[in-house]
Amino acid sequence: MWIIPAFISALLLGLYDVSKKQSLTNNAVIPVLFLNVLFCCILFIPVIFLSYGTDALQGTIFQAPPFKWSDQPWLIGKAFIVLASWISAYFAIKHLPITLTSPIKATQPLVTLIAALIIFGERLNGWQWSGVILGLSSIYLLSISGKKDGISFKSNKWIWLMILSVLTGSASGLYDKYLIQYAEIDKITTQVYYNFYQLIIMGIMLMVMWFPKRKNTTPFHWSWGIPLISIFLTAADFVYFYALSEGGMISIVSLIRRSSVIISFMAGALLFKEKNLKTKLFDLLLILIGMILIYIGTS
Numbered sequence: 001m002w003i004i005p006a007f008i009s010a011l012l013l014g015l016y017d018v019s020k021k022q023s024l025t026n027n028a029v030i031p032v033l034f035l036n037v038l039f040c041c042i043l044f045i046p047v048i049f050l051s052y053g054t055d056a057l058q059g060t061i062f063q064a065p066p067f068k069w070s071d072q073p074w075l076i077g078k079a080f081i082v083l084a085s086w087i088s089a090y091f092a093i094k095h096l097p098i099t100l101t102s103p104i105k106a107t108q109p110l111v112t113l114i115a116a117l118i119i120f121g122e123r124l125n126g127w128q129w130s131g132v133i134l135g136l137s138s139i140y141l142l143s144i145s146g147k148k149d150g151i152s153f154k155s156n157k158w159i160w161l162m163i164l165s166v167l168t169g170s171a172s173g174l175y176d177k178y179l180i181q182y183a184e185i186d187k188i189t190t191q192v193y194y195n196f197y198q199l200i201i202m203g204i205m206l207m208v209m210w211f212p213k214r215k216n217t218t219p220f221h222w223s224w225g226i227p228l229i230s231i232f233l234t235a236a237d238f239v240y241f242y243a244l245s246e247g248g249m250i251s252i253v254s255l256i257r258r259s260s261v262i263i264s265f266m267a268g269a270l271l272f273k274e275k276n277l278k279t280k281l282f283d284l285l286l287i288l289i290g291m292i293l294i295y296i297g298t299s
Contacts (some may be wrong), residue, residue: 001246002242002244002246002247003256003294005243005257006243006252009236009240009253009256010256012232012235012262013233013236014117014261016260017102017260017263018040018098018263018266018271019229020089020093020225023223023229024090024154025096026218027106027218028214028220029091030202031200031206031210031220032090032220032223033087034199034203035227035230036229036230037198037224037260038199038230039194040234041196043234044196046049055219063113065190071185071189072192074185075193076194076197078172078176078179078194078197078199078219079206081168081172083198083201086092088164088168089105089162089165091161092158095158096151096159096162097149098264099149099269099280100151100263101266102132103145104159104163105162105165106258107140108170108258112165112174112250114248117287124252125297126297127294130293131255131294131297132252132294133290134290135255135258135291135294136290138286138287140288143280145247145276145283146172146271148254148279150219161257173253174250176190176240177249180244181245181247187244187245190241191237193260236257240257255294256294259287261290262287269298
């Protein structure tokens with residue numbers, strides 16, 4: 001059943017967002033993102049060696065199938081799309097409250113839903129439609145509530161970067177659906193290799209864009225939240241790809257994953273001491289109700 005992994009992925013994504021906010025506070029974005037990708041690759045090294053050098057993972061969900069050159073152009077494309085979304089989001093998260101960036105990111109399923117209905121012909125039942133409409137309405141209300149933080153949605157460049165992250169993130173979700181269910185590229189293959197391609201891209205960006213100017217920009221400092229970013233992201237992506245491989249509807253899976261905003265909201269209140277929280281609490285309750293309706297319609 002793919003609905004349970006989708007909710008687990010949402011929980012892990014919430015912890016991933018909290019780790020990002022903590023790691024990016026007064027820190028350089030490019031090296032943090034580079035280390036994030038590096039640690040993700042390190043986590044997958046055992047999978048590669050055990051899959052290709054032994055039979056230890058034979059028949060398990062962790063086994064990587066044989067390497068195919070024909071798959072690589074698709075996975076390189078995946079790496080560029082994901083990095084475009086990540087870079088935009090990382091800069092926005094650094095400069096904006098997490099109780100604002102998370103709701104904006106949570107509007108991503110709206111774009112995904114419209115595109116999935118058009119491209120993949122997905123259809124929803126009454127319970128699912130009710131949950132989707134309620135969830136998207138709640139997300140919109142959260143975005144309106146965020147204006148009380150004194151940030152102009154029209155003129156703030158970090159807001160526009162967050163919007164760019166939403167658009168490219170939606171494109172990535174639709175691309176995942178195509179890779180796994182239509183191009184028939186294995187979920188482990190997708191997750192392992194696009195991370196390694198990202199490492200190459202980020203290594204180039206680190207040396208060309210950040211290293212020569214590092215003394216004139218925000219300095220980099222180590223944070224234990226950085227490896228936690230990779231751990232939570234890798235786990236969240238694994239169960240996400242598993243949900244899609246089990247026939248999960250990309251429109252529903254994407255919406256459920258965005259319920260991670262609840263974890264981010266709690267962290268904004270308890271850890272980062274952000275303001276204007278009471279006006280956002282009602283909207284969060286609506287998101288929870290929407291998730292329950294989706295679960296009822298899918299179970």
